[in-house]
Amino acid sequence: MLTALQHTAPRAASAAMPSAAAAVPGPLAPPLVRGQQRQLMPMQQQQPAQQWRQRRQRAAVVALAAAAPAKAGGAEGHTALLHSLGEVGEVAPVHMPWLLRLAHIKSRITGGDSNAALQESARGLLMWKAALERGLVLDDFTIQQLIDEKDSPVAGQSVEALRWPEEPLRFVMVRSFSTLGVARFAQKYPAVLDALLRTMLEMICKYHKTVIGEVDVEERERDASGQVYMTAAELMEAELKRRGEAARSANKPTAAQQAATAAAATASQQSSDEDEEGEEERASWSLERQTAEALVAALVAQWQKPIDTLGKAGRAFDGLESLLGGARGGSFDLSGNIWDRKGWAEMDKMREKLEDLKELRDLVRSLGRGGGWGPLRRAPVQHLDMRGRPGLLRTTLEAQETRGLTRSDDLSRLLPSEAALLARGRTVRQAKLFFYAKMAEKGLATYERDGWGEFPTQINVDRREIRPTADRGPILLCVDTSGSMRGPREVVAKALALECMRAAKAQERGCYVFAFAGPQEVRELELNMDLKSVNNLLEFLEKVFNGGSDFNAPVQKCLDRLTDAKWANSDILLVSDGELRQPGPEIMRKLAGAKDKLGLRVHGLIVGSPEKRRADPAVLRGLCSHTLPSGKNEVLIHEFESWASVQAERTLQFDWDDAMGNQARREAGLRLEKLRQEEIRRRRGEARGDKKNAKAVRMPGKNTSTFE
Numbered sequence: 001m002l003t004a005l006q007h008t009a010p011r012a013a014s015a016a017m018p019s020a021a022a023a024v025p026g027p028l029a030p031p032l033v034r035g036q037q038r039q040l041m042p043m044q045q046q047q048p049a050q051q052w053r054q055r056r057q058r059a060a061v062v063a064l065a066a067a068a069p070a071k072a073g074g075a076e077g078h079t080a081l082l083h084s085l086g087e088v089g090e091v092a093p094v095h096m097p098w099l100l101r102l103a104h105i106k107s108r109i110t111g112g113d114s115n116a117a118l119q120e121s122a123r124g125l126l127m128w129k130a131a132l133e134r135g136l137v138l139d140d141f142t143i144q145q146l147i148d149e150k151d152s153p154v155a156g157q158s159v160e161a162l163r164w165p166e167e168p169l170r171f172v173m174v175r176s177f178s179t180l181g182v183a184r185f186a187q188k189y190p191a192v193l194d195a196l197l198r199t200m201l202e203m204i205c206k207y208h209k210t211v212i213g214e215v216d217v218e219e220r221e222r223d224a225s226g227q228v229y230m231t232a233a234e235l236m237e238a239e240l241k242r243r244g245e246a247a248r249s250a251n252k253p254t255a256a257q258q259a260a261t262a263a264a265a266t267a268s269q270q271s272s273d274e275d276e277e278g279e280e281e282r283a284s285w286s287l288e289r290q291t292a293e294a295l296v297a298a299l300v301a302q303w304q305k306p307i308d309t310l311g312k313a314g315r316a317f318d319g320l321e322s323l324l325g326g327a328r329g330g331s332f333d334l335s336g337n338i339w340d341r342k343g344w345a346e347m348d349k350m351r352e353k354l355e356d357l358k359e360l361r362d363l364v365r366s367l368g369r370g371g372g373w374g375p376l377r378r379a380p381v382q383h384l385d386m387r388g389r390p391g392l393l394r395t396t397l398e399a400q401e402t403r404g405l406t407r408s409d410d411l412s413r414l415l416p417s418e419a420a421l422l423a424r425g426r427t428v429r430q431a432k433l434f435f436y437a438k439m440a441e442k443g444l445a446t447y448e449r450d451g452w453g454e455f456p457t458q459i460n461v462d463r464r465e466i467r468p469t470a471d472r473g474p475i476l477l478c479v480d481t482s483g484s485m486r487g488p489r490e491v492v493a494k495a496l497a498l499e500c501m502r503a504a505k506a507q508e509r510g511c512y513v514f515a516f517a518g519p520q521e522v523r524e525l526e527l528n529m530d531l532k533s534v535n536n537l538l539e540f541l542e543k544v545f546n547g548g549s550d551f552n553a554p555v556q557k558c559l560d561r562l563t564d565a566k567w568a569n570s571d572i573l574l575v576s577d578g579e580l581r582q583p584g585p586e587i588m589r590k591l592a593g594a595k596d597k598l599g600l601r602v603h604g605l606i607v608g609s610p611e612k613r614r615a616d617p618a619v620l621r622g623l624c625s626h627t628l629p630s631g632k633n634e635v636l637i638h639e640f641e642s643w644a645s646v647q648a649e650r651t652l653q654f655d656w657d658d659a660m661g662n663q664a665r666r667e668a669g670l671r672l673e674k675l676r677q678e679e680i681r682r683r684r685g686e687a688r689g690d691k692k693n694a695k696a697v698r699m700p701g702k703n704t705s706t707f708e
Contacts, residue, residue, distance in 0.1 A: 087122040087153075094194060098201035099125060105208045124164025127154070129197060135187035137177045138164075165204050169292040173200070176296045182303055185310055191326025195334060199302065203295050210291045305339040306332075312348045317502040323531055338531075343538030350495040350541065357642050360496055364503045366459065367475050367571045367603065381465050382457040391457030392468055400451030409439045413446040456628075473569030474510030475500050476558045480576035481515045481523075482549040488646050489607040490545050493575050496605070497540055500573075501527040510566065514554040515540060517547025522554055549576065551619075552583045559590050562598060572602045574623065579669065582619045582676075595626055602626075604637045618673050 091099055103118035110117070130146055131138040143159045146152060154162055163170055177183060186193040230238070285293070306324075313321040326332035354360065365380070382391045405415070414422075418435070425432025438444050452468055477500050479493050497513055504511035504527060511527040513536075523543075525536040551574075561567045582588070594600040604624040624636045 086119055087126060088118055090126060091122050092194065092197075095125065095197055095201060098198065098205060102201060102205050102208070105205060105212075109208060109212055120164070123154075123162075125197065125201070127162060127164060128200070129193065132183050132186040132193055132196065135183050137174050137183055138170075139174050165207075168286075168289045169204065169207055169296075172289075172292040172296045176300050180300055180303060180307055181311075182307055185307065185321075185325060189322070189325035189332070191332035195326075195332045196303075199299060199334070203299050207291055207295050210295070211288055302334060306334060309339050309344050312344050312351075316347050316351045316498065317505060319505060319529060320534070323529065323534055338535070338538075341538045341542070343541040346494065346541040347498060347538070350491075350498045353491065353495045353646060354499055357492075357495060357499075357646075359638070359640070359642055360492075360499055361503075363573075363603070363605065363638055364475070364496070364499050367473075367500075367503075367573055376466050376468060378464050379467050381460045381463040382467075383460060384455055385458035386456050391455065391459075392452040393455045393457060394450055394467075395453040395455075396450045398451030398453045399449040401449065403448045403450060406446060406448035407443050408446045409442045409444060410446050411439075411444075413449060415445045415447070418444050418446070473571060474512065474567050475504060476561065476567070476570045476572045477511065477513045478551075478554045478558065478572060478574045479513060479515050480549055480574075480580070481517045481543065481545040481547060482579070483546050484549070484577050484579055485545045485607070488643065489577055491646050492607050492640055493545075494541050496573075496575055497527075497537070501533070501537055505529055510570075512561065512567070513540065514557055515543065516550065516554040517545075519548070519550045520553055521547055521550070522557060524557070549580055551580050552587060555583050555587050555591065559587070559594060562594055562600065568598065570600075572600065573605065574602065574620070575605045575607060576620070577608060578606050578620060580619045581669065582622065582673070588622075591623070601636060606637065606639045608639065618670065 088099075099121055100118065102121050103114050106117040106121070107114035127143070127146065128138050131142045134142075136142045136145075140159050140163075143162050147154055147157060147159070147162070149155075165173075182192075182196060186196050282290070282293075310321045310324055313324055324332075324338065382393060384393060418438075421431055422435050425435055435444075477497060479497065481493075485493060500511050500513070503509070513525040513527060515523040515525065523540075525533075525540055527533045527537055558570075558572050562570060583591070591600075591602070595602075602624045604620040606620065620637055621635055626634045626636065628634050
């Protein structure tokens, strides 16, 4: 602000300096005679040079504020100073360095006053800011809208006078910004707006310096020993040269590569005729137009990935792009590595798949215990089902609130009109008979009072009502990332992880993912609404499934997380192709205890194959079995069937060799489970004293695909 002040009114400061300096005591007073100057020199030498300059600049500010004319209404102090700055005082401090640099360059080009150039640039910057805050670019139509607004600071001015920057740069900027679509994000997120204005000012400065022939040359750095270092441009050139030599020294291209090269050459030959016309048009451009096109193209290339990523994040689910756009007081970094993540493309694909995968969305909605007493919210309708889990249903047995009027025979809820009819029956026999007739028909006008009671219920996700709804419990997602889950199964697993994060955000729930493979190969990812969770989701979407299938570690980690109060009301969702070994007896005992005491529910999603449906494996059936209050057994196993939606945009080549291997491993797993059950029965009989089957069952080794 101080530097802007010196540029805005240098003449006023110099004119007011003598009178103000005379009023400043001590070393700030100007030397009047030689003797006084000799007396002040020791005092000046006692202070550092930087402090001396700061005090002289502070005196200039005081002088300019005193010389500035007072505004109507008695504006004084800081307000008077801002009024004297004009439109420059409304510019954000983060943009002031580039704005001052631009005013200095333009004053050297035109030979005019830098104050006028500064005011013009500040007005143009504020016009662009006002347009972008409305989600528009500063074309002629937008300028006219700003002029016609009520109490507009530019009212009465012409459109030609408010065009900024100069042509042809303005034309190229309006065209490119409209194509890029950056205005809608600048309107929504102030951090994006500030970053866009800053890069725009930097580009305009480069444009004017390039037009007048000034080029910033990067000098080589030299250390203390005299060694000279290469510049960044030289290092990049050397790297490109090295890569070119490595490519030329590689093996000769194959026949397929040669055919592809020939096809590309043919296509380029066909498009060369079309490019010739464009080359002729570009050759006729002036230096200003060529410079503007090059600089704006570089700015668009710098913003292209962030804008595309913000669009993909916004389409994934609401609120995700705000984490990247600098919402909640954050900053927007164009140079971050998050814009180059491959997971954004995968997220966009998964988002398109989920539009048709209704069964996955319904499965995620049913996860998490809760849904009992809580604040009134719009939630899915529940209906009575004796096989379901406990829920809330509206009943007249719980007279908790008055909802309206109804007809009944309840004398405790009579309306005053009905009570008056009963009182009139003491003297008029016909009124008495009429009252009792209505009561016999349950036709008395009464207040309707009911409430919510606990009953076994089921949820209808397609209908909604206002009902007491407690916070649904968090989601613990265990995803099998073994090699057998590659291909279409991997698409389903990743889409399910994205849907769990979307549901957790929409319903304000927690979500935790355990991506497990071989023994002790468990990757833990917490999916909340922060940048760390976004990186976790991108890492999971970029992951290539490979490894074994050991379910002991993820189950143990889920049970450990249930001890935390935040995750105590969670449900577990296991996603696998069914090739699992049953966890150890200690883990199974803890799992059974969590089901009984905490009401834990374990859901299983079998991702089989597009060609053949498979029966529920015995391991998953044991893990996902629960005993309802009615005494019946409930098995929460879901089998994925919407393969047509997964295969909508890609041709899946099913690996029959892998299918045969999976079949062999599955049969071996079933035989192993049968042997385990026989050994368990033998040991139980031995404990009871039964000597009939005393011989122990021989269990196979780790390679269960070959034993007989």
